[in-house]
Amino acid sequence: MGSVYLAQHPRLPRQVALKLLNHDISTDGELRRRFEQEADLVARLDHPNIVDVYDRGRDGDRLWISMRFVPGTDAARLDPRTVTPERAVRIVTETAAALDYAHSRGVLHRDVKPANLLLAAPSGGHGERSYLTDFGIARLTNSDAHLTSTGTVTATIAYASPEQLASYTVDHRSDQYSLACTLFALLTGRSPFEDANPARVIAGHLSTPPPPITALRPGLPPALDAVLARAMAKQAEDRFASCADFAVAVSNAFAGQPVPLPIRAAPTVVYEPAPAAVTPYPAAPAPHQAAPGTAAPHLAAPGPGAPYRPDRGSAPPYPAYGYPAPGPIASARPRRPRRTGRWIAVTLVALLAIAGAAVTAAALNWQRIQDMSLSDWDVQERPLVHAFPHLISAKNKGTGWHGTYCERTSGPGQVNIETAIYCQTSGITLTIEIYEFQTPADAQAYLARAETYQGIQRTTASNPSLSGPQTLLVPGALTDFSARTSSSGVLYQGFPSDPDRDRFVLTFSSNTATSGQEILDQYWKQAPLGK
Incomplete structure (x- = not known):
């Protein structure tokens, strides 16, 4: 895309890394947007392990960006x-x-x-x-703008x-x-x-x-x-x-x-005919209850009577580390294969060998378009969708309330979460996450931990779609973006008195609100939370 020079700042006593976009591609609209986007993206980031961007601009037909020089x-x-x-x-x-x-x-x-x-x-x-x-x-x-609109794999x-x-x-x-x-x-x-x-x-x-x-x-x-x-x-x-x-x-x-x-x-x-020798790889462990005291570090064993969920973090690890051995492969929960994945990838490999990267880009982009179609929620997500029918989209990867994009997620790293769905707007002006825990007690324990976060406080508020005042955990003033994206920047709501939703926890966050009250007023009070 260009060249990087070690340059002396014209006014300040410091050296900078100066990146110049090449002349021969400076007229390419896509590359120019990508170059400008690099500067704008990184200029928003302030972290000791990310190279600082000082400035960017245009000199004639040459775009430039000045950054920290790292010797x-x-x-x-x-x-x-x-x-x-x-x-x-x-x-x-x-x-x-x-x-x-x-x-x-x-x-x-x-x-x-x-x-x-x-x-x-x-x-x-x-x-x-x-x-x-x-x-x-x-x-x-969450940007919908694809700079590589031709489908080229730029990574x-x-x-x-x-x-x-x-x-x-x-x-x-x-x-x-x-x-x-x-x-x-x-x-x-x-x-x-x-x-x-x-x-x-x-x-x-x-x-x-x-x-x-x-x-x-x-x-x-x-x-x-x-x-x-x-x-x-x-x-x-x-x-x-x-x-x-x-x-x-x-x-x-x-x-x-x-x-x-x-x-x-x-x-x-x-994706293609398997070679004669296949590298062995451990099979998925079979479903069974973890024995007392044998849960993996950082992964809690399922509670009494809780089903084994291989997709929710309750699988026991391998015996080499002192844990139970996996059972027969046939009893493990199968993963649904990607639709048409086999023949698409076979075609991909063949086209790569014949025509090179240009054909590869077209094939991969076609596969992306095929995968963009909406799909039904899996069985495990449907209780959440039924509990919040006006908040979550009716289809996976569909549009929910406030124009959010909704899809399944793994939740905030909690083993006792059965299911999680997040809905997010472009630019992350609003993020809604709904967690289903294994038991109501697990949901309340999660809220209790959230209440210990710095800046979180209890409050009571009303939503037109809910009957009676609701108890919420709301963050205080948010002074910068890093605070808004930490746990203290999230509004929490549980439903302990609703037997149909007492296993659920709802969270709202925003990268534009400056206080918990703004999250409450701008989003939670307006959200269709009723059934």
């Missing part, structure tokens, strides 16, 4: 033989913090890779620091998530997948599915389990294989809830501490 190198230049576990954990932890912060601002990076991790050399008594840079293909999480395919390559819905867990691929490269010197043929790289991301990192670099802890397997699961809902959770699991693996293993094994989906 040092980038992670792609590191020799994996010299990357110690401590250094790898620090890089991943700092990058994870930067990504989670960007996600809280509604920004996806979409191109996390070693070359986009700048490493500032130690100076002034401070150690090395990681900086995340190049949000050039990032876009707002570096060596580190791209399956949903990016297949043009499915992308969320914050896509960046987690790419961060896991980046850690793999830091420690081995190669990407997980490295190959000279792009078709085989794409097929690897779509259908092949990641190779065990311990086989490529002996001496690494075996637990790291399980951590990477979870962060690089083919389905986003099988990954960690956040990049920080992934970083903690990496740290625990190196420290020899127990780590949360995959909720269920990511299946190997066949």
Whole structure:
């Protein structure tokens, strides 16, 4: 897209990194918008591990952006033989913090890779620091504007998530997948599915389990294989809830501490005739009750009489870590296959081999269009939809109240959540999340924990669609965006006196409101919460 120069600021006594868009592409409308978007996106971010943007502008037909100059190198230049576990954990932890912060601002990076991790050399008594840079293909999480309207896969395919390559819905867990691929490269010197043929790289991301990192670099802890397997699961809902959770699991693996293993094994989906030798991969554990005292770390065992939910975090991990062995594969809950996924991907691989990246882009874009159609809610989501019929869209990925886009989600990392749906407007001016817990007591316990958050206070308010005053947990004044996206920036409501909804918790948040009262007045009081 351009060149980056080390420049002396014309007025201030400091050096900056000055990026100039190339002359020959400066007239390309899409690239120009992408360049301007990079500056606007990153200028909104204020985090110690994200490169600061100072200014941007136009000089004739040349676009420019000035950023913090980071003296040092980038992670792609590191020799994996010299990357110690401590250094790898620090890089991943700092990058994870930067990504989670960007996600809280509604920004996806979409191109996390070693070359986009700048490493500032130690100076002034401070150690090395990681900086995340190049949000050039990032876009707002809920933006409907696709800068790559032709369907071209702009992310570096060596580190791209399956949903990016297949043009499915992308969320914050896509960046987690790419961060896991980046850690793999830091420690081995190669990407997980490295190959000279792009078709085989794409097929690897779509259908092949990641190779065990311990086989490529002996001496690494075996637990790291399980951590990477979870962060690089083919389905986003099988990954960690956040990049920080992934970083903690990496740290625990190196420290020899127990780590949360995959909720269920990511299946190997066949997109082309299987080769003679197939890399073995652990099958999904069979449903059964976890024995007392055998629940995985960070994953609570189901309560008495609670059903085993392999898609909700209650699966027991593998016996190598001291947990019950999985039962027969036949008893595990099957995953619904992607509609037409097999023949589309077979066609994709064939077209890649024949016609190259141009045909690939067209095939992937066609697949994205096919997947955009509305679908019925699954059985587990229907109680939520029936409980809030005027708030949630009648179809998955449909339009709910206030123009929100509604789809299923994994919830806020709580194991005792049975089902969760979120509805969000473009630009995240409004986010509504509805959680169904296993029991009413679980719902009340969640609200009790929320009440301990700083700035949360009880209040009573009325909504025209509900009978009588409602008790709410409302945040106080929100002074900046980081506060608005923390737990203290969320309005909570339970329904303890409604036997039909006493297992549900409803939350409202907004990135435009400046106080809990504004969230209450602008959104909650107007929302159709009745049945």
